[in-house]
Amino acid sequence: MFRHLKTKLTLAYGGLLGLILLAVAGLVLVSVAHSARTNVGAELEATASVYERLWQVNEAQLADNADLMSRDFGFREAVATHDSETVASALENLRNRLGLARAFLVFEDGSALEAGQGRSLTTPAAVMDAVLADDHASGLLAISGVQYQAVSAPVMAPRRVGWVIFASRLDTNELHELESLSPIDLSASIVPADAEGDVNLPPVPNGMIRASTPLDGFGALPAGQLVLNYPLKAAMAPFRPMLVAIAFLAFGGLCVLVICSWFISRTLTLPITRLDEATRQIASGVPVDLNVGSVDEIGRLAQSFSVMAREIELREQSILKMSLTDTETLLPNRRALYQAIDQIDPHDGGMMCVAIGIDRLSQIMTAIGQSATNELMATFGARLQQHELGGTTGIVASDVIGILVPVSNGLSIVQQILDDVSHPISVSGELIDIELSAGCCEIGKYGVLSPVDEAMVALQQGRSRRERVQLFDVDLYGDPSGTLSLMSDMVTGLSDGSIFLAYQPKFDLRRGEVRSVEALLRWDHPVRGKVAPDRFVEFAEETGHIRPLSQWVISRAKADREIMAAAGHDLKMSVNVSGRLLTDTAFLDWAIAELDGACDRFCFEVTETAVIDDPKIALANIERVRAVGIEISIDDYGSGLSSLSYLKQIPAQELKIDKSFVLSLKSHSSDALLIKSTIDLAHSLGMTVTVEGVETADVLHLLQAMGADVAQGYHIARPMALAGMMDFLMAGAQPDKQSVLGALPSSANRKSAL
Numbered sequence: 001m002f003r004h005l006k007t008k009l010t011l012a013y014g015g016l017l018g019l020i021l022l023a024v025a026g027l028v029l030v031s032v033a034h035s036a037r038t039n040v041g042a043e044l045e046a047t048a049s050v051y052e053r054l055w056q057v058n059e060a061q062l063a064d065n066a067d068l069m070s071r072d073f074g075f076r077e078a079v080a081t082h083d084s085e086t087v088a089s090a091l092e093n094l095r096n097r098l099g100l101a102r103a104f105l106v107f108e109d110g111s112a113l114e115a116g117q118g119r120s121l122t123t124p125a126a127v128m129d130a131v132l133a134d135d136h137a138s139g140l141l142a143i144s145g146v147q148y149q150a151v152s153a154p155v156m157a158p159r160r161v162g163w164v165i166f167a168s169r170l171d172t173n174e175l176h177e178l179e180s181l182s183p184i185d186l187s188a189s190i191v192p193a194d195a196e197g198d199v200n201l202p203p204v205p206n207g208m209i210r211a212s213t214p215l216d217g218f219g220a221l222p223a224g225q226l227v228l229n230y231p232l233k234a235a236m237a238p239f240r241p242m243l244v245a246i247a248f249l250a251f252g253g254l255c256v257l258v259i260c261s262w263f264i265s266r267t268l269t270l271p272i273t274r275l276d277e278a279t280r281q282i283a284s285g286v287p288v289d290l291n292v293g294s295v296d297e298i299g300r301l302a303q304s305f306s307v308m309a310r311e312i313e314l315r316e317q318s319i320l321k322m323s324l325t326d327t328e329t330l331l332p333n334r335r336a337l338y339q340a341i342d343q344i345d346p347h348d349g350g351m352m353c354v355a356i357g358i359d360r361l362s363q364i365m366t367a368i369g370q371s372a373t374n375e376l377m378a379t380f381g382a383r384l385q386q387h388e389l390g391g392t393t394g395i396v397a398s399d400v401i402g403i404l405v406p407v408s409n410g411l412s413i414v415q416q417i418l419d420d421v422s423h424p425i426s427v428s429g430e431l432i433d434i435e436l437s438a439g440c441c442e443i444g445k446y447g448v449l450s451p452v453d454e455a456m457v458a459l460q461q462g463r464s465r466r467e468r469v470q471l472f473d474v475d476l477y478g479d480p481s482g483t484l485s486l487m488s489d490m491v492t493g494l495s496d497g498s499i500f501l502a503y504q505p506k507f508d509l510r511r512g513e514v515r516s517v518e519a520l521l522r523w524d525h526p527v528r529g530k531v532a533p534d535r536f537v538e539f540a541e542e543t544g545h546i547r548p549l550s551q552w553v554i555s556r557a558k559a560d561r562e563i564m565a566a567a568g569h570d571l572k573m574s575v576n577v578s579g580r581l582l583t584d585t586a587f588l589d590w591a592i593a594e595l596d597g598a599c600d601r602f603c604f605e606v607t608e609t610a611v612i613d614d615p616k617i618a619l620a621n622i623e624r625v626r627a628v629g630i631e632i633s634i635d636d637y638g639s640g641l642s643s644l645s646y647l648k649q650i651p652a653q654e655l656k657i658d659k660s661f662v663l664s665l666k667s668h669s670s671d672a673l674l675i676k677s678t679i680d681l682a683h684s685l686g687m688t689v690t691v692e693g694v695e696t697a698d699v700l701h702l703l704q705a706m707g708a709d710v711a712q713g714y715h716i717a718r719p720m721a722l723a724g725m726m727d728f729l730m731a732g733a734q735p736d737k738q739s740v741l742g743a744l745p746s747s748a749n750r751k752s753a754l
Contacts (some may be wrong), residue, residue, distance in 0.1 A: 017257050021250045028246055040209045040230050040447050046214040051226055052187075055215070058149060058168055059138050065098050066153035066166045080157040081103060084113055084120065091115035091164075101148060101169035105155070106131060107162045130219020131163045140192065141167060141218035147190050152217050187229045190215065193222030201227060229686035258613060275305055326395045328374045331381040334452060336395030337402045341443060341451055350407035351391070354414050356384065359435040359463070361399035372427050377401070380434070383421040389413055396452050400459065409443055414438050414469050437462055441472035448474060453481035487543050489525065490536055494552050499523045501556050502719035505728065506574070506690060506712045509704050514729070516572035516603070518555040518712065520719045521549075537578070546578045547587055554591055557597065560722050569729045573602040574633060581617040582606060592628050601656065607635050619649055626651055628746070637678065647685070655682040659693025659713070676706045683707070 069075060069090075078086035087105050092115040095103040103115035110128055112121040130137045134153040138355045140147060148167035155162045172191055193199045204210045209230045217223035324336040337353075344351050358364070358380065365373040381401050384393045391404035405413055418438055424431040439459025443451045454472045460476075462470025493499035502522045505514040523531040540546040556576055561573045581587045595602055604625060626632055633654035634647070638661055647655075657678055663669045691703050694713030703711055717728060 012040075018254045021253055025246055025250045029243060032243065037209055041211060043230075045211055047228055048211055048226060051241075052213055055149065058547065059151060062100075062135065062151040062166045062168060063138065063153065065094070065100075066164045068513070069166075070153040070155045070164045075451040076155055076157040076161070079155050080161050082107070088113050088115060088117055095166075098166075100166050102143060102150075102165075102167040104167075106152075106165060108160065126221050127165075129219070130221060131165070132291070134219055135160070135163065137219040139216040139218040139221065140170075140190075140224050141221060142192060143167065147192055147224065157651050163319060189227050189229075190224055190229055192224040193217065199223070199225045201225065205229070215401075247576055275302060278305065278309065310469070329378040329381060329395060330383075331396040331401070332392070333380060334394055334396045334402070337396065337452060337560055338405070338450070340392035340394070344404075344443065346444070351404050352407050352440050353443055353451040353455045354403050354405055354417075355396060355400050355402060355439045355452070355459045356418065357397070357400040357437050357439075357459050357463075359437055364432065364434075368427065368430075368432070376425055376427050376432060376434075379425050379427070380421065384417070387417055387420060389417055396456065400456065402455060404451055411440060411469050411471065414440055418468065425703060436468070438469045439472065440469065446472065446474050448477065462621060486528075486531070486539060487545050489528075490523070490540065490545065490549070493523055493525070494549070498525060499552075500721060501560060502721055503560070503725040504712060504719040505717045505725075506710050507716045508710055509708060514571070514716075516574060516710075517725065518574040518605070519553060519560075519576075521553065522721075523625075541578055541580055546580055547584065550578060550581055550587070551590065551594075554594055557602075558595060561598070561601065563722065564726065564729065567726060567730070570601070571729075572601050572631075573605055574605055576635065577604045577606055579618075581606055582621050583614050585617075585621060588621050588625060592625070592630075595630065603631035603633050605633040605635040605656065606650075615649070619651075623651060633689075638674070647681075652687055654690055654710075655687045656690045656692055656712075660694035662691055662699060662703075662713070663695065665699050672702065672706070675708075679707050 072090070075087070075090050077083075078090065091103040091105060091113070094100070095115040100115075104112050104121075106112045106123050106128070110123045112123045113119075114121060127141070131152050131154075134152075136152060138151040139149075141150040142148070147170045148643050149170060150165055150167040152163045152165045154160045155164060191199055191201055199214075201212065211228045212225045215224045215226055305370075324332055324339065326333040341351075341353065358377075361373065364376070368376070376400075377395065381393060381395060384390055384401055384403050389405065389409075391406075393401055393403045396402045403417070405417070418436045422434060422436045425434050426432075437459060439455045439457065439462055440452035441451055441458055446454065449453065449457065457477055458470045458472035462468070462472055490499065500522055501516040502520045504520060506516045506518060507513070508515045521533045521537065523533070523536060525531050537546070537549070540549050546629055557573050557575050561571065565573055592599065606622070622632055631654065632650065632652040634650060634652045635656045636658045637647075637655050639658040655678070657675055661675055665671050665675065675691070682689045688709040689709045690710040690712055692701065692712050694711045694715045696715055699713075700711055700715055720728065
């Protein structure tokens with residue numbers, strides 16, 4: 001909420017001391033209020049005591065007058081004779097003379113007379129009960145809803161013939177007289193009890209102080225209470241000037257305190273503010289010279305901070321230099337080259353990034369060691385840095401140094417640089433010959449990758465083409481991101497059914513029936529449509545997805561073969577296995593365990609080049625697979641660099657002639673001679689021969705005449721899903737069988753077919 005320390009300090013100190021002042025003022029106010037309440041309460045109690053004494057005095061006077069009246073001889077005789085007029089007149093004379101509010105005579109029979117009235121009244125039962133219980137009853141009596149202080153005295157003539165009751169009214173005047181007796185301006189009221197004798201006092205009004213004293217009832221009649229109220233505001237009035245003075249002093253002291261705290265906080269936080277500004281300058285890379293004229297702890301902190309800032313600046317320069325330098329060769333590194341590329345002005349005519357690599361550096365390092373190789377790269381980099389046609393350099397790989405050159409001079413300038421720096425390099429007194437290759441890219445032309453990476457790709461493209469200088473070929477590079485996406489889709493396709501196996505029959509030309517099928521991958525991509533197997537299988541080999549793909553194929557082929565066998569078609573299943581997996585012993589262990597007892601019903605088709613990378617392990621694994629009963633077939637024979645030595649070493653039972661020889665096959669053609677010689681060679685090595693790409697009856701006729709064992713192609717049947725293959729087998733393949741057999745030449749004319 002508050003961004004400045006001085007504001008926080010000001011509020012902290014000012015607020016704390018302000019709270020102390022407010023607390024003191026509050027305590028004073030509470031103390032004064034308590035004192036006022038105590039004093040007023042004492043006054044109210046004293047007033048109540050006075051009124052209680054007045055009550056008793058008034059009661060004694062009334063009792064004396066009543067007793068005097070009851071002893072009067074003439075009055076007693078009038079009462080005894082029930083002379084109502086005389087009794088009423090006597091009562092009236094005495095009431096006027098004594099200043100009484102009301103005067104009554106109650107007869108033994110419950111009738112009554114009031115002073116000044118000649119008619120007879122009925123005495124309330126409660127009053128009658130009171131005088132019967134106590135001849136000299138006294139206390140609070142309600143007459144016609146008005147409260148009176150009443151006393152009674154018996155009239156004896158000589159026996160009791162009635163009672164005299166005198167009552168003094170407790171009206172507003174009486175209460176005002178009581179209020180006037182108090183030294184404080186209070187208000188008095190009488191609260192009578194209800195019929196049950198309970199006195200329900202009204203709630204104390206806000207700002208009032210109350211005291212009360214009980215009043216006795218007339219005889220057994222309900223009593224009441226005298227209630228005295230006094231406003232607290234009036235009680236606090238004498239203290240108001242003092243409280244106002246305290247409030248002004250507290251407010252003034254708080255203001256002075258806040259101002260002083262602000263000045264003190266500002267003095268304390270000024271050096272800290274300068275430290276904060278210096279920190280921001282360091283963060284933005286601006287040199288800092290902090291000078292705080294204080295000699296206290298903050299001043300020493302500022303001096304230490306200034307020293308730290310200078311040390312950080314030196315370390316930052318050192319780190320920056322290290323970040324732009326290769327630690328092994330002390331040449332500028334890839335980051336330095338990127339930095340130079342970022343600083344290129346696009347209006348300068350364009351630049352090329354060239355990746356110059358030393359060929360066979362791994363073999364050189366094996367011969368001379370890592371340290372000497374680092375020295376070799378450092379010397380080579382120094383040559384490039386000193387070349388007049390080159391620009392900024394940077395080592396971008398262990399055997400590659402990047403350099404920037406103008407686009408305007410074309411590739412000829414790169415060729416000239418290679419010629420100028422390719423002479424032998426002396427390392428530890430020994431001359432080492434170097435051969436150089438270069439990959440080039442025009443910065444900003446394609447933007448497929450970073451300029452350095454495009455140059456590195458161009459270098460690899462040139463080495464694969466055996467070109468000394470190669471310009472980045474974007475078409476050859478293709479779309480690796482699309483490849484990754486395709487592989488991700490392939491993993492999904494294995495589970496959602498878009499990738500499936502199709503089966504193509506292999507027709508046994510000697511038996512005249514289908515005795516085996518080949519499992520072929522098919523992919524109906526939901527977006528790309530039909531994806532060629534050659535494309536995604538190749539990508540799977542490059543990205544490492546070939547193993548899970550091959551495992552899925554073997555498991556699916558096994559399950560489908562069991563379905564065919566259950567329907568009465570116990571066929572041998574041929575499955576293509578990537579050459580990369582022939583050296584993967586763990587994969588072959590899995591495959592043998594997966595096929596288990598059905599190994600003799602499977603054939604693994606491999607290419608003859610599958611053993612080139614590691615012939616020893618590949619051939620050993622082939623022998624192991626063959627030992628458990630899985631047949632080996634050499635696939636696509638003749639499509640690559642066929643080698644008789646590998647053909648001799650690979651222990652295969654089947655040789656498949658590539659369809660490229662078959663599609664254009666004619667009698668007496670060179671393809672026919674090659675196929676015939678291959679068939680004879682395979683037979684001499686103990687292998688059967690399967691010919692792919694059979695699409696016409698004439699080709700089938702020729703292959704039969706040449707001695708081929710198995711034919712496979714569209715003329716026999718196209719690849720079909722499992723359901724279609726089952727239909728094909730259930731139909732017995734009779735139409736195709738008849739056409740095939742009808743096309744077969746007899747043994748007598750096979751030779752003429754060649």
